[in-house]
Each structure stands twice: as structure tokens, then as C-alpha cells.
Amino acid sequence: MINNWNQNEITLQVIKYLKEAKMNEFHVLLDELQPYDIAQIYEVLPAKHQNRFLSFLNTSQLADILQELDKEQQQKFLNKLGVEKALDVMDEMDNDDLANLLEELSPENKESFLASMKAEESQVIQNLMNYPPETAGRLMTDRFVWIPYHYSVRDVVDKLKEYAEIAETINYLYVIDDEKKLIGVVSYRDLILAEADEQIKNIMYERVISVTVDTDQEQAARMIERYDFLAVPVVDHNNVLVGIVTVDDMIDVVMKEAAEDIEKLSASGKNIDFDTKAPIAAFRRLPWLILLLFIGIVSGTIVSIFEETLEKVVALAFFMPMIAGMTGNTGTQSLAVVVRGLITKDINKKIVAKLIFRELSVGIMIGVICGLLISIIAFIWQGDAILGLVVGSTLVITLIIGTLAGTIIPLLLHKFKVDPAVASGPLITTLNDILSLFIYFGIATIFITRLM
Amino acid sequence: MINNWNQNEITLQVIKYLKEAKMNEFHVLLDELQPYDIAQIYEVLPAKHQNRFLSFLNTSQLADILQELDKEQQQKFLNKLGVEKALDVMDEMDNDDLANLLEELSPENKESFLASMKAEESQVIQNLMNYPPETAGRLMTDRFVWIPYHYSVRDVVDKLKEYAEIAETINYLYVIDDEKKLIGVVSYRDLILAEADEQIKNIMYERVISVTVDTDQEQAARMIERYDFLAVPVVDHNNVLVGIVTVDDMIDVVMKEAAEDIEKLSASGKNIDFDTKAPIAAFRRLPWLILLLFIGIVSGTIVSIFEETLEKVVALAFFMPMIAGMTGNTGTQSLAVVVRGLITKDINKKIVAKLIFRELSVGIMIGVICGLLISIIAFIWQGDAILGLVVGSTLVITLIIGTLAGTIIPLLLHKFKVDPAVASGPLITTLNDILSLFIYFGIATIFITRLM
Known part of the structure; x- marks a missing residue:
């Protein structure tokens, strides 16, 4: 039976049915599959079978598949369907997914699709698209049950019997008053356990946890994570219930935000995955690299200022990579702690002060231990106690500064709502490079007569 | 009314009820709150009120709060309750949460609690703890409905009416045969829409998506994300249904895995958050820093090998930070792409080959552009065409090598199932440092007579 088949066997069977035009068997098979799996089959299907495959499906199945495809493939898919059928399919889609899809189309295409939709639906979609990206308003669905x-x-x-089929989740039923304001919530479980003639207002929870349309999607995700909810209601500024955001969208948000944090730390450029073409990937990474190249020239200029010192004691160059590297690393470590912390915590002045003090303490401990260690190593290696002292004391100072820079810079950016991508790991690393070279050669210049 | 109060106002009201020993009003208030909020109130409550607070709660509420606390506070909480009451509370907890809690206790405490539990429950918990960490078996709950x-x-x-209250989710009802093997699934929605005397086996889906007890938690999370499920059934190796993993646990997994990836890229050490004490944070970061310090000494040794070259042309030192930094950065960029890709994709040889070829192409493009740029800059700055050529050609080579190292090293570690934390950003950065200095001074030494 099909329940033991793997994806390949199923795909072959699908091709067989397509070739033999066995539409009934085809549907019996597809009814057992999840939308994600059907989309996977569609993607690996030889081009010659794809058109018949699409013609076999009903609009609801087409909508399911469309929602699983990535952006590039969605365009191709819509082109294959033609405008007429595409509109039918869009009609079946979740509003939030449809808004996202339209957002990606060329402006002319978007307008033409919106113009061809039923006036009412077109209005709903345009309302959704009016909310800023990454807010609860943009992610919410109107497929929920209110009472x-x-x-x-x-x-x-x-x-419920009437709406169960179209509702995205029936776990929570939201209770509204005569002005459509959200005043309570009943879980499906409460309903099962209650008597049939009990009034809803007597069994509902009155303290409803909700978000507003302009709540940041990360905040909404945090709320769902905290409370272990399957959905959270979205209200406008008059507390009128306008939609719900569901946990499955929130998992996507959490994954996307994690990817963004990794981008921040690595300055790896937006939206580069395994399938991105080489020229595009290179083009997206280059701006950062060129910026960092110029910052690297600044480091070079600092070294050139101390050319005289370096000419007299070439051995100073031996410790340059270690000092710059270590300072950069401590900065990145602190940065990671801050970036991770900002995901899961609401911060206030007290938390910030405590964090800065903690990182300062960490910087001092790390600095003193590593500084002592490198003093001894430098002394043994180069047989020069003063050189050991210069390298060691440099490391103490730069590790403390590096730790603080990695803590304070992202916090400041966060406070001033600057895109935190600017606080990327490589940038902090490079800034710490510059600082550490300056301190290193500064100290060395002071001790230069003793070093020679 | 309480539904408009903020957390502070509620906390003050709770304190008032505690002082006045108004237990009934206290319970009316708490009934409207979520476990997370009750736990928050408990945490900010002055110590003198905490004991009465706990004595006012019933075991089910105590269990809810316990599950929301972090590990350190769970210990204190259990101590406050005393063994007798702690056991009652544990009895109310979800098995997966209880297993995690016990795992954190000292071995003696763990044994004594397990010994005091009902034999049957103790057995269930011990079975859970026998599954390796980070598997579906460890995360699953037995609070589900099977039919x-x-x-x-x-x-x-x-x-359902009988079990709705204890089941963690009633969205999916899993159908089993006489041997308790999983043979189907019915959604709650299907049930509402079906006729009362219809047989379950006629309306169930037969192709059930499930995971086995030893499926990695990341894989289980990916499955729930892909299919937009609220829960996935867990079977043993005979396809016998033993539990379910739920979407709320999976959000935690996704968040934890994201934090781990950020740790990898920054070598920031495990489990450092805003609340970690400074000496502990320093202690967790130091091993990496000391390792990197020694690697930095290796870089220094390479520079010292080329001491003669450097003495003759001190200007070479001006470009050291830029070359090392740029090579490190490209490595980190590639690493980030690989780490992110491994989260969301199943990889095979074809994908790996394509990825390596892509990154090679990116490396060449980036290398040539940055190499040309720095050649011109170096020539203008130092007025030496040969120096420009040396710096530029070095950057071409090192950027290509840096990109490949950042791609291949994490893939190799992944293949050989080495803890990928070893492939951390700073490590790749530092390795690239060493390589780039070697190439730089190597090329410079070849051209030394022309440079002077």
C-alpha cells in the first residue's frame, strides 16, 4: 500500500497515471499526500508531464501547491496556469500567503491581478499589504472563528460545524461584543466539557492575550512561544478583532529571524542559500567586503604611522596577527551573547547596565589571564622581558575594549533602531583590529628605547 | 477589570490578597492568568510572600509554574515545596518536562525522587530518560488521544470528552490497530464533519507522517515546519505509537538550534545569557580564546620566518591586517551560508558538489575584483607598482582559498559527524589568517629584489 512507499515510488506512480490519463487513480493517490509532498513531486516531474499534472488538479489542490513553492517557482507556476485559472487559485489561498505572493510580482502584474479579483477580496488583500512588513497585521489570517x-x-x-472546514485553527474561539471588540476566548476543550445550554460569556476567559496589527512579528512569535499558544488574536487600535496569527507562521518567523541573526554576525549578505547563482551571491557579498577592505587600509595606515617603531623592532610584527585576532574574537563572543539575548528578552536600563558590567568583568578576567599567558610565551620565544610586557599589557587592554565594543555597539544600534545588520561580526572585528593595532604600537613606541 | 491591568498592577493586587489572606479572591484572579504570567509574578514577589503564595496554589497550578521557571529556580522551588508536595506536583507535570527536570537534579536527588514515585510513572520517566538527548523520544508526551x-x-x-482535559492536543487523533501500531490519523475537523455512525477507518488518512523515537529533534522540527502540523506522532521501531511531539516544543527546539548555530559562528561558549555570572561566562569563553591565542602564535611564527623580507620592506606590514582580515571575512561568509543551509536542507553529494563549485566561482569573482582594487590603492599609496602587484595577487589567491575553506571545512565536519562547533567562525578566521600570511610573504619574498 501507498503508506509504505517512498517519495520516488510515489512519483513514478504519479507519472504512470499521468501517462495513462488515469485521473481517478491519480486523485485517490494524491488525497493521501500532504501539500508539501505534492509540491515536491511537481518540482521533480519532467517538464513534459507538468502541464497535465496541473490540469488534473482542482483549484484547491493548486492553491495548496502554490503556497509550498518558493518565490521564483511561484511565478513560473502562475504563468503556466494562465490569468483565468490563476485567479481561481488565488481565491482559494490564505490571505496572508496571497498578500506575500502579490508583493513579489511586478507592479503591473500585481495591479492587474488585484483589478481582476472580486472587489471585496481585492480590498482585503490591499488592506493586508498596507501593514508594514514583519508585523502581525501582515501575517494574520482572517480564517478564524469568532463568536x-x-x-x-x-x-x-x-x-463551528459550518466553519470548521475553512477555519485555520479551531482550538481557540474568540468572543466579541456588539462592536466586534475582543472580550474573551474559549478553548475548544472548554466547549467539549461545558453543558450545551451554558452561555459562552460565563465560560470564557476574559483576560485575552492579544497583539495589535502593528506588533512586530518577532514579538508575536515570542508571545506564542512563551504561552505555548497555537494562535494569538490580532486586534486593531480600537480592540476590534481583525485576524489571528498562527503558530505555523511563527515557526517560519523564528527560522527567518535566526537566519537574519546569522547574517548579522557573518555579514554574509541577504538571501544567499544553496541555490543562489554565483554572480548574484558574489554581488550580494561584495559591498561588505569592499567596505571592510577600506577599513583594512585604515589599519594599514595606523601601522604605517608607527613605521619607525616597526623598523627598529621588526619582532613587533610577529604579534600583530595574534593581538588583532584575539581582540576581534572577544568582540564577536560578546556580540553573539547580545544578539541572542535581544531575541528572547525584553530589555530595560537595569538589564543593560547589568550586562555591560558583567561583560566588563568578563573582559578584565579574560584580559588578565590571556595577557599573563602571552607575556610568558613572548618572553620565552623572543628572550625579551620588555617585549613580553608590551605584548601582555596590550592584550589586557585590547581584550577589555574588545569585549565592551562587542557589547555596547549592538546595544546602541538596538536603542536607536538602526538596522542591527550594521553591527555585523566582521565590522566589529575590523574596528577592534584598528583599535588594537593603535594601542599595541602606541605602547611599543613608549617602550621603544628599552626594546632596542 | 483585570483584563486591562498590566503585570505590575496584578502583582500588587496579588500581594494585597496574600497579606489579607483572601484565598478566594486570589484564585479568581489567578484563574484569568496564563502559567507564564503566574510564574513571572512568583519571580518578582518579595521573598516573604513567596511561601504563602505557594501554599495558596493547588498542585496543578504549582506544576504549571514549575514548568515555566528556568533550571536554577526550579531547584529552589522544589526545595521550598518539600519532598512530599514536590512529588504531588511532579505527578501533574508533562512527562517530557519532568524527565528534563530530573535530568538536572543531582544523581542522589534524582534517584530519591524516582524511588518515591509510583512504580508505573517512575518507569515511564526512566524510559524517556533512556532516549538520547535531542531526539523525538526525549521530547514526546504521552498525553495524546489514540483510537x-x-x-x-x-x-x-x-x-474525547473523557480525555480532552488531559490531552495536550486534540487536533489530531491517531488510529491504531490491535497491536497498537499506528495505521491512520483523523483530524478533529474531519470528525466534526462526519456522520456519527461512520467508521473511523473509513474517514482516516492512511499515509501518516510520523517520526521514530530516535529521530533527531531538528528533523522533527523541520517536519512540523514543512507540513504546518501542530503535532507529529512518534513510533518505536515496530511502528507502535508511543507518543507525540507538539509544535510548542518544536518552537523551543528551533530557537535553541538557532542559538547553537550562533555559538558555532562566534565561538561564544555554550549557555551564556544575560543572567550568567561573570566568572562562569569568562570560564566558558576562555578555552576557545586560549586555543586561538596559540594559533595566533603560529601566525606570528610564519611572519618571523619571513623576518628578513619584512626587514627589507617594512611597508609589507601595512597590508598584513587587511589581507588577514579580508580572508577571514570571506571564510565567515561562506561558513554562514553552509551552516544556514545545513539547518533547512537535506544534503547529498550532488548538492555538495554544486555548492563547492558555486563558492569557488564566488571566490574567483570576489578575489579578482578586490585584488584589482587593492593593487590600484597600494600603487597610489606607496607609489610602487610591484608592491601593488604582490598585494593584489595575494588577495586573489587568499580570497579563493578563504571561500573554499569556509565551505569545505564545515561540510567535512558535518560528513564525519564531528561536533560542528569545532568549525566556529573564529577558528576558520584564524586558520585563514595563517594561510594568507604565508601566501603573502611567500609571494613578496619571490619579488623581494624588485621590491627594494
């Missing part, structure tokens, strides 16, 4: 507060449990169950 | 295949829809609804 007037005066309903009885029996009324609710009847309404 | 024999011969039930009618009516039978199922009756069973």
Missing part, C-alpha cells in the same frame, strides 16, 4: 458573547455552547457548536 | 480502528465517530467523540 458573539450572547451565544450558548450549542449555538457555538452549530457555528 | 482503535474499529471505533465509530460517536465512540470517538465520547472518548
